[in-house]
Every structure is written in C-alpha cells, then in structure tokens.
Amino acid sequence: MSKKDYNEGISFRNKISTVDTEGKRIWVVAKQPKGRFYTWRQLVGYGLLAFLFVVPFIKLNGEPLLMFNILERKFIIFGAIFWPQDSYLFALIMLLFMVFIVLFTVVYGRIWCGWACPQTVFMELVFRRIEWLIEGNPTKQKQRAKDGWTLSRIFLRATKLIVFWLVSFVIANFLLAFIIGIDEVFKIASEPISQHFTGFMVLMIFTTFFFWLFAWFREQACVVMCPYGRIQGVLLDAKTISVAYDYLRGEPRKGITQEGEKEGDCTNCKQCIAVCPTNIDIRNGTQLECVNCTACIDACDNTMDKINKPRGLIRFASEENISKGEKFKFSGRIKAYTLVLVLLFTFFITLLVTRGSLEATILRTPNTLFQMQADGTISNLYNIKVVNKTREDIPVVIKLKSHKGEIQMAAGELVVKAKETTESVFFVKLNTKEVKGAYIEIVFGIYDLKGNELQEVESTFVGK
Template identity: 35%
Template sequence: MEKIPVVQEPVAQDLAPPHLPPHTLPHSPTSGRDGKFHVRLTEGRFQNLRRLVSWPLLALYFGLVWVQFDGQPWFLFSFEQHKIILFGQALSWRDLSLLAGLLIASAALLFFLAVAWGRIWCGFACPQSIWTWLFIRIEDFTEGRADKRTRQAAAPLTFHTLIRRLIKHLLWILLALATAITFTGYFVPVREILSAAIQLELSATVSGWILIMAGITYLNAGLVREQICLHACPYSRFQGVMFDDHTRTVSYDARRGEPRANRRKGSGNSGDCVDCGLCVQVCPAGIDIRDGLQAACIDCAACIDACDRVMSKLERPAGLIRFTSEAQLQGEKTHFFRPRLAGYAAVMLVAFSAVLYGFTQTTQLLVEIRRDRGAMFRQVNAQTVCNVYQIKVEGYSETQRFVDVSITGEGEFSLFGQRTIDLSEENAYWLPYRVCARDLALSKAELIFHFKGEALSASRQTTFLTRVF
C-alpha cells in the first residue's frame, strides 16, 4: 500500500519575518498571575506633552460648567428652556444641525490625524485616556509603584493592603462622581444640582443619571480601561483602513534593535534592545510594541519615553522606539502630503467652514403657528368668519425682550389676542389668537403674522379658511 506523504504545518518560527526573529517575552514584573497588569509610570518629553494637552482639557471640562455670564451659564444644553447656550450665545433646538456639522468636521479632523500620525488623538486628548491616566496615578499614589502592586496582588491580603485598596477605590468613586456631576451640569445648571443635593431634594431622574455616569466612569477608567480602547472604541478599527506606509505612528525599529540581548550577555552582533521590558510595563494597553503595529496601541508614546531613558543611560542614540512610518523603517523616503491626506484635509476645512458660517446664521426668533384643529373656522354672522390659532414665540437674543404681533393679508382682518409677547419667560408656552375677516369672498386667503422687536423680526405665513372644501 502506497504511503501518503504527510505535509507538516509550518511552525511559528518559520512564519516569523526575517528581520524579527522569534522571541519569547520574559515574565513582566508588572503582570500578575491572573493576567492583570499594573502600569508603571514614566517621565519624558512625550508624557510632558501629553500633560500639556490633557490638563487644560480637564480644566475646561471641570471649570466651564461653573462659568456664568449675566447670571446665565456660559455653556448649557437646556431641555427646560428649549435652548442651547454655547459660549454665551443662545441657539434654538432647530440649530442642532450645527452640532451635527461640528461632529462631522471633528470626525474629519480625527481621520486626518489618523492618516498622518496614527492614534495620536487617543494617546494625548481622548477622554478615555485622560481619565485612565488619572485613575492610574491614584492607584500609584495609594498602593505604590507597579512592581509593589504586583507583589501585593500575589501575596495574601493583609490589613494594610486592604486599607490602601479601599482608599484607592474611594478616591476612584469620588473622581467618578465629580465627573458625573460635572457632565450633568452641562444639561442642568450645576449650582442647582449641588443645592438640591445638599437639601436632599435632587430628583430621581438627575440622581439616576449621575449614578449611571459615575458607574460608567468608574468601570471604564478603573476596572476595564485597556479593554475599552481595544474592544469598545471603533476608532481602533478605523486605523486598519486609514493607515498607509507613510503614516507616522509609534513603532519599534527592528533593524536596529534585533537581535535582542541582555546588556551583560550581549555581543558585537547584538542589537540596541537590551530586553529590559520597560516598554511593556509602561504601556496602558499592556501590549509589546516590539511585536509591531497593534489595534490596542493608542500612541501615547509612554514606551518611547521609557526606551529613550534606557538608551540615555546606556549612552546609545535615542529613537529605538519612535514616531515613524513603515516606509522610514524600511529605509525609504516618507511623503507627508499625499492624496488621501489631502482629501481628509479638504473635507475637514469645508466642514469647519460650513459650521462657522452656520453659526452666523442662527435662529434668533423662533415662531411656531398651529391651527385649532377642533374648529377649522367659525361663522360669526353672514359677514364675519373667524379662525383660531395657537402661537409660540421663543427668543434667543439677550438684547431683545419684547416683540409686537400684527397681521396682514388679502382682505380686512382683525387680530384678537396678546399683542406684545415677553421673550424673557423661562418656559415658552402656546398663546391663543383669533383672527376674523369681514366680507371675504374667497374660500381661503393667505394670512401673514408679523413679529417685530427692536432688533429682531420674523414673519410666518398661514392660511385663513372661510368654508370647508
């Protein structure tokens, strides 16, 4: 019987790229037995740059909600008043399209950054990353450095360790609550929230929303922080289709670093990587950048700072891990300006220009007119017919308080109702108006309501009916 030749499957070593020999990463001193890893904090120019970006954003987030102008919040999405206040400018809910345009323009900006510099937004300005670093610093402050936390996690629980952990979670909860209250303060004035909370009069809706937001913050930044960037954030998936060979992202120079060798066991053929593992220990996503580009990498550049410090101590050139492109790693020339990047830049500029123009054309006087559906028209006598309307007027200008109401049309019309409307009313409501016409021969006529103030005016056209068709 003829033997069938057995084809052996290629092993991982055969599949390894020629410039990156297979290597088994030693056990990281910051990785626990249960798979949990503890991030080691580091310092460097990129961490300073990240703080230079993140701290002002934090100050804006926590501080902007307290800013008031003429007794009104400077930034508020008010459901009660049916208006949006952006930097002191009141917008109607009909101007929500401007916010949609702003989101589209911001998305184009993110795509532009991704094509040019990878996930630099994620590493330096994303709220998830900013709050993650805050929670890591609290953890480092209460429980000690990463190696100490790892040893404590592997050792039996002691009273001293338990107290430190309780303090850590308490500080996490307090920060999560502060974050949730501030976020809610952009929809309900924050002073009202705190006043109601002190007096134990906070509504169930607001209380529930604060607890939900605090729980999400505590969970995302404290317990499953690295999983959010990898599994929940769609931006990590976008990079696979937006990156190209000229995208500058955090990369390991395998040509220079391989083969890896311990400093003491190195030889003349060894690369610059001394296999210290610091690039893994400082990574908030827990990846090894030496394995190449990965979806979990957020380009925070912590591994660059850690590696540069090691290279400095060994008196070797910095940049073994650096922001660079695949083309540069292969010794080719990188082109910054390219069609894809230019396309995203064009979309971004057009979107931002359209949004800026839209903010100059916002609604200052919003008028809504409804016909009374219960009675299409009312025959008073042989010569007079009346129609009933419901009108609501909302003003979005701080300089305009009163508007006068008048009508014009194809015939002799009389208006009955409130002739002057006070726009300073916090809760806009529908006002009843009755319009009557005498000796109107037409079955219907065009009727125009005019609303005029010192600085604002608006007109709305409707139909006046005399009989059913």
C-alpha cells in the same frame, strides 16, 4: 503553535494583550513614563481637567457656559441655547462631527485616545497616579502581589479604593453639573435627600460607574469596549500617522541576531512594554490596543539617550514612512485633509453662530375657511407659534411680504417670552384682486420693533 509561542506574543494578533491563554485577565501595572511627550501630555491632560472642573462654575447671562440637559432636551453651547426645535441643527452637527472624526482618524490615527479622551486622561493622570502614590511603583506592586494578601497590602488596597470612590464621586458631581447645572447639583448636595431622591440616585449611579471603570475595568474600555477604538481597523491605512516602531533600524534586536548578523538599535530592554497602559509590544506593529499615548516613545528615547543612539526608534510615523526609511513630513495628503478639517470646523462654528434667535411657524387655523368681509376683502385666520431662543422677551411685528393686505392680531401686541414658546392668533385680510386662486402661497416677515427682519415664514391663503 506551542503554548510558549502563544504566551510570548508571537501570535499576538490572535488574542488581546490583557487576556492570557486561559482567558484570565492580565492586570496591567504600567510604569510611569518620563520624557518630553509625557510632559506635553500632562499639560494637555491637566488643561482639560481644569476645563472640566472650572466650566460648570462659569455663567453667561445667568446661564451655564455649557449644559447638555438631555432630560429637558435643552443644550447650551458657549452661551447659545439650543431647544428641541434645533434638533435638525444638532443632527447636522453630529453628522459633521462624524465626518470630522473619520477624516481626522484617517490622517492622525488615534491621537485623540491617548491625549484627550476623558477615559485616558482620568485613568493615566488621576487614578494611576493615585495608585502609584498609595501602592507604590509597579515593581513594589508586583512584589506585594507575590507576597499575597498581607495586612499592609489589604490596608493599602482599601485606602486606594476609598480614595478612588471619593474621586469618582467628585467626577460624578461635575458630570451631573454639565447635565443639570451646578446650582441643581449644589441643591442635591445641600438639601435633604428626600427632596432630590432622583438626582441623588443618579449621582450614586454615576459614582459607581466611574469607580467600576477606573478601579476595575480600566484599559479594557479602550481595548474591548470603545466603538471608536473598534473602527480604527477600517480607518487606518499605510499613510496614517501613528506611534510606530522603526523595524528597519531596530531589527534584529539585541539577543536574536543570527551569526555574523549586525545588531539593530533595539536593545530589547522592553521599557516600551513596561510603560504601555494596554500591555502591548509596539515592536509587533500597529495594534488595535494601541491608544497612541506615546509613553513608549519616551521610554525608548530614554534608552537611546543612554546608549548614545539617535532618538526616534519608536516615533510618530506612518507605516509607509517606516518601510521607506523616511522621516515624518507634512505631505500633500495631510495638508489636504487638514484643510478639509479646518473647513468643516469653520462650517460647524458658522452653523452655531448664525442660528436665528427666533423660530416661528404660521399655519392656518385648522377647520376654518375664508370669510368674505363687508369691505370686499377676504380674511383667513392663522395660528402663530414662536420659539424665543434668547434670554430676553422680544416684541415682534408680523408683516405681509408677498401681498398687499392687512394683519389684525387677535390678542394685541405679540411679545415672545424669553426661553419660551409663545402662541397667538391673527387675521389676514387680502383684497379679492390679490387672491388669484383657491389656494395661494403667502409670505410673512417677522420683525423686531426696530424693523429688523428676524425670520421669513411661508404659509397658504384660502379664497374664493
């Protein structure tokens, strides 16, 4: 294979699109797309950015709407507080989420990457726009690069990097707000650094990371780092919807026809490559670098409009659609997968909504045996631990569900403090007739003062 072939992309599968034959980085200077998909993508992206910047300010009953405090293992999702005791629920939700992602990707490909991934949204709709604004369009940028480090280029590059740093700082603040809450972030910003040194350092680390990511690493995150991108190869099949080039219609592209051969619709204008943020030629087929951003669809549609050919030479379609010359249709397979996705999502929401407000564990007090009482009953001593996941104190009553007997609280009424774990001790007295063995299973009910059962808890009772 000649070096020329290699460079021209004939061997595109042997190398990634952002590294040349010498192993050096190819700096991607993508052109701004224009078209209906870009308009939609901007609407989705700016909607997501608004969500990111507004949500930390929204509070529900004094708590943030969303918070993922990894340090204290406290998570708030749309007002519902999750504690370390809910980790089983989290594990289940994560498992569901993984299944959801796999199924979604099998059917819809990498749509998430191009349309909703924070990396793409920030890179394409924030940082690249700033770059276009300060350093000009790709043609100007390339011209300046050819001219070398002139004073004006140094000035523009420095301005861009300062703005990138400031925007990274803003993003870091909001990311931190999702972890520790906006009030804490305000404290870090307004009080002396010495009082919040750790928080300040975390903020600086986040800022530096975002700056590095968007000023230097950029599309490499999608091409070489993102694990989701890496597993695409095993998730996509011939029926998966992706951004695809219709080679039946496009080939032979202009300029490579043999004698007597009729040209296809591809004019070889290479606009699809010019707008690609990962620097690939989609005409080579589905590639791991493609984030399904649809910029090439818009670029190609614009070319087709100019030459009065139908749009859709590059479009959303499966490999099977393209090879059979079919239009995209909602097949039975897509409907079935979508139904499973909807069911999974519903199950996921149900798990969140139906989660109990209290979580109690009742265990016999360690190293204690039973006691024979003067009234002929047998008593056991228990420890109760109750986690209150709500924002209000909840007075509770413990009752025996499985046996007739008496419960005596050692420290009076049990009030479970809001957002805390409360512990207490109580005696259970059972009539000897009720105790039919050395160990028996007993069931408690935890009730609120209105008599609503909040939880059922099993334990053991020792007698005889």
